[in-house]
Amino acid sequence: MSRRIRVIVQYDGTNYVGWQVQENGISVQQRLNEAVLAVTGEQIQLHGSGRTDSGVHANAQVAHFDTYARMPADKFAIALNMRLPRDIRVLYSEEAPEDFHARFSAKNKTYRYTVQTGLHADVFSRTTALHIHTPLDFMRMQRAAQYALGEHDFKAFMSAGCTIENTIRTVTRSEWTQNGKYLYYEVSANGFLYNMVRILAGTLLEIGGGKLPEDAISRALASGLRADAGGTAPPLGLTLLRVQYEDFDTEEVLNR
Amino acid sequence: MSRRIRVIVQYDGTNYVGWQVQENGISVQQRLNEAVLAVTGEQIQLHGSGRTDSGVHANAQVAHFDTYARMPADKFAIALNMRLPRDIRVLYSEEAPEDFHARFSAKNKTYRYTVQTGLHADVFSRTTALHIHTPLDFMRMQRAAQYALGEHDFKAFMSAGCTIENTIRTVTRSEWTQNGKYLYYEVSANGFLYNMVRILAGTLLEIGGGKLPEDAISRALASGLRADAGGTAPPLGLTLLRVQYEDFDTEEVLNR
Numbered sequence: 001m002s003r004r005i006r007v008i009v010q011y012d013g014t015n016y017v018g019w020q021v022q023e024n025g026i027s028v029q030q031r032l033n034e035a036v037l038a039v040t041g042e043q044i045q046l047h048g049s050g051r052t053d054s055g056v057h058a059n060a061q062v063a064h065f066d067t068y069a070r071m072p073a074d075k076f077a078i079a080l081n082m083r084l085p086r087d088i089r090v091l092y093s094e095e096a097p098e099d100f101h102a103r104f105s106a107k108n109k110t111y112r113y114t115v116q117t118g119l120h121a122d123v124f125s126r127t128t129a130l131h132i133h134t135p136l137d138f139m140r141m142q143r144a145a146q147y148a149l150g151e152h153d154f155k156a157f158m159s160a161g162c163t164i165e166n167t168i169r170t171v172t173r174s175e176w177t178q179n180g181k182y183l184y185y186e187v188s189a190n191g192f193l194y195n196m197v198r199i200l201a202g203t204l205l206e207i208g209g210g211k212l213p214e215d216a217i218s219r220a221l222a223s224g225l226r227a228d229a230g231g232t233a234p235p236l237g238l239t240l241l242r243v244q245y246e247d248f249d250t251e252e253v254l255n256r
Numbered sequence: 257m258s259r260r261i262r263v264i265v266q267y268d269g270t271n272y273v274g275w276q277v278q279e280n281g282i283s284v285q286q287r288l289n290e291a292v293l294a295v296t297g298e299q300i301q302l303h304g305s306g307r308t309d310s311g312v313h314a315n316a317q318v319a320h321f322d323t324y325a326r327m328p329a330d331k332f333a334i335a336l337n338m339r340l341p342r343d344i345r346v347l348y349s350e351e352a353p354e355d356f357h358a359r360f361s362a363k364n365k366t367y368r369y370t371v372q373t374g375l376h377a378d379v380f381s382r383t384t385a386l387h388i389h390t391p392l393d394f395m396r397m398q399r400a401a402q403y404a405l406g407e408h409d410f411k412a413f414m415s416a417g418c419t420i421e422n423t424i425r426t427v428t429r430s431e432w433t434q435n436g437k438y439l440y441y442e443v444s445a446n447g448f449l450y451n452m453v454r455i456l457a458g459t460l461l462e463i464g465g466g467k468l469p470e471d472a473i474s475r476a477l478a479s480g481l482r483a484d485a486g487g488t489a490p491p492l493g494l495t496l497l498r499v500q501y502e503d504f505d506t507e508e509v510l511n512r
Contacts, residue, residue: 012379057380077376086382120333123268124313126342128380 005073006064006096007080008250009048012057012087013235014127019052019061028052028088032063035083039076040069047102049109049243050192055235057128059112060091060250062243064102092253100245108172109192110242113185113201113233122181129182130237136208138183141176144207145185147217148174148200156220156229157200158193167193174200186241195232203230261329262320262352263336264506265304268313268343269491270383275308275317284308284344288319291339295332296325303358305365305499306448311491313384315368316347316506318499320358348509356501364428364444366498369457369489371439378437385438386493392464394439397432400463401441403473404430404456412476412485413456414449423449430456442497451488459486 009032017025021033029046036044044065052058071079076093084090099105114129116122121131148171155167173188185201203220206212212230213219220228242251265288273281277289285302292300300321308314327335332349340346355361370385372378377387404427411423429444441457459476462468468486469475476484498507 010376010379012382059380081376086377087379089376089379091376120337120345120347121342123266123343123345124315124384126268 002066002068003073004064004066004096004098004100005076005093006062006100006102006248007076007090008092008253009061009063010059010089010091011061012127013052013055014057015087016054018054018056019048019050019058025054028058028061029063031084031088032080032090035080036065036067038083039071039079040067042067042069049102049106050240052238052240053195053235056238056240058240060242060254061240062102062106062245062248062250064096064100097247100248102243105245106191106243107246108188108190108242108244109240110173110186110188110244111192111197112239112241113187113197114237114239115183115185115205116181117183118181125182127236128239130205130234132205132209134209136183136205137210138176138178138208140214141183141185141204141208144204144214144217145174145176145187147215147221148187152221153224154193154196154221155224156226157196157203158226159195159199159232160226162194164193169193169196176204188242198233198235198238199226199229199231201237202233205233206230258322258324259329260320260322260352260354260356261332261349262318262356262358262504263332263346264348264509265317265319266315266345266347267317268383269308269311270313271343272310274310274312275304275306275314281310284314284317285319287340287344288336288346291336292321292323294339295327295335296323298323298325305358305362306496308494308496309451309491312494312496314496316498316510317496318358318362318501318504318506320352320356353503356504358499361501362447362499363502364446364498364500365448365496366429366442366444366500367448367453368495368497369441369443369453370493370495371441371461372437373439374437381438383492384495386461386490388461388465390465392439392461393466394432394434394464396470397439397441397460397464400460400470400473401430401432401443403471403477404443408477409480410449410452410477411480412482413452413459414482415451415455415488416482418450420449425449425452432460444498454489454491454494455485455487457493458489461489462486 073095329351
């Protein structure tokens with residue numbers, strides 16, 4: 001009998017082509033596949049909660065795979081970490097119900113976009129925060145972010161080339177917080193369209209810089225036109241923070 | 257007339273052989289010399305507040321150099337950053353009194369040693385924190401750190417091969433703080449011997465792990481024997497946090 005194992009994976013996306021296996025470089029998924037092969041001898045099919053682009057990070061990505069290996073489920077984390085590069089860590093592993101699916105069972109995801117203000121880019125956040133030295137109106141960005149809350153057709157906040165049919169999503173959190181020179185945009189939803197968080201962040205930063213009106217998100221939601229939203233913020237500031245399932249919440253597990 | 261310029265430099269020491277120019281690799285000082293040469297056309301002599309070893313970081317290193325360039329002193333930061341790699345930033349530049357010396361005028365320095373606890377190493381602090389997964393008695397380390405306070409002969413906390421004569425230093429702060437899974441040891445003194453902070457941190461971590469008695473620092477200070485102190489903690493956890501002068505305090509300048 002095979003068992004289904006689910007893992008929480010943390011990675012620094014700087015040196016990867018993204019989550020998904022691709023021909024043009026090394027992906028996080030490929031490194032995990034190789035680690036599972038080294039540990040179990042099996043070529044597994046790894047399913048993540050969703051893709052992340054090149055340069056995007058994860059504090060808590062969820063993935064699952066099926067294995068015949070007899071290792072106790074909680075030992076996979078340590079065993080895989082011994083085979084993984086230091087910019088990918090498996091923070092947790094356990095046996096999942098056989099009908100659990102990292103992607104299709106996900107109920108809610110949270111992303112964070114990090115901006116560093118100030119005249120000079122901090123060396124310690126150079127790969128995890130977007131540095132903006134021009135003035136940003138923080139209160140304006142806070143107010144503007146609220147227009148994303150609720151159930152909307154987010155097709156204006158999707159990169160061209162994506163052919164998904166249902167572009168309606170429900171955003172349950174959309175807010176900015178501040179800690180010194182760092183600004184954090186956190187957004188939770190039952191799902192995200194391709195580049196949706198980066199377009200939301202890009203739009204909010206243009207609102208904060210005075211290049212777009214405060215209700216720009218509302219206008220773009222109404223028109224459904226990509227051109228009414230702002231630019232796509234660069235990947236380095238984006239981190240997948242949390243994935244929630246009916247029976248599994250990465251934040252709750254990691255704070256145990 | 258030449259002017260003396262002082263700068264506050266931040267760097268991620270991971271990819272450098274240390275602050276000081278060396279034959280076996282690239283140093284932070286060399287990159288700064290090259291940047292000044294590119295900006296001013298001058299081969300300058302750069303003086304830092306002190307050396308840092310390979311892998312050691314700085315949040316606020318201070319350095320000075322003399323130049324005939326007519327650029328406004330505060331513009332050096334921006335001009336140098338355009339020529340520096342992204343893991344070195346000049347956060348501030350100004351004209352200094354002609355008798356200012358980054359090393360000899362320094363009154364006080366503060367270092368921080370960062371430890372990350374928990375079963376797995378966090379990818380985002382893999383080059384700036386020492387990961388320790390075995391249990392540490394935090395309260396014991398806090399109490400033990402206080403033995404370093406005051407004026408002492410710290411020769412037991414100096415790496416062999418150092419031939420300095422006066423090994424008496426005054427420690428004005430020596431304490432641990434905690435933020436989630438991160439433990440920070442911060443130590444301030446009027447000067448530090450070679451590897452002194454890393455040996456203090458290494459000793460305190462052995463005390464926290466139960467390998468040395470709680471008063472181990474006191475005993476080593478009394479005996480003056482290197483063997484009575486603990487091991488030298490690895491460089492990656494160490495950051496030069498602050499340098500203070502009679503007329504210049506990096507923390508005050510950066511918080512303006």
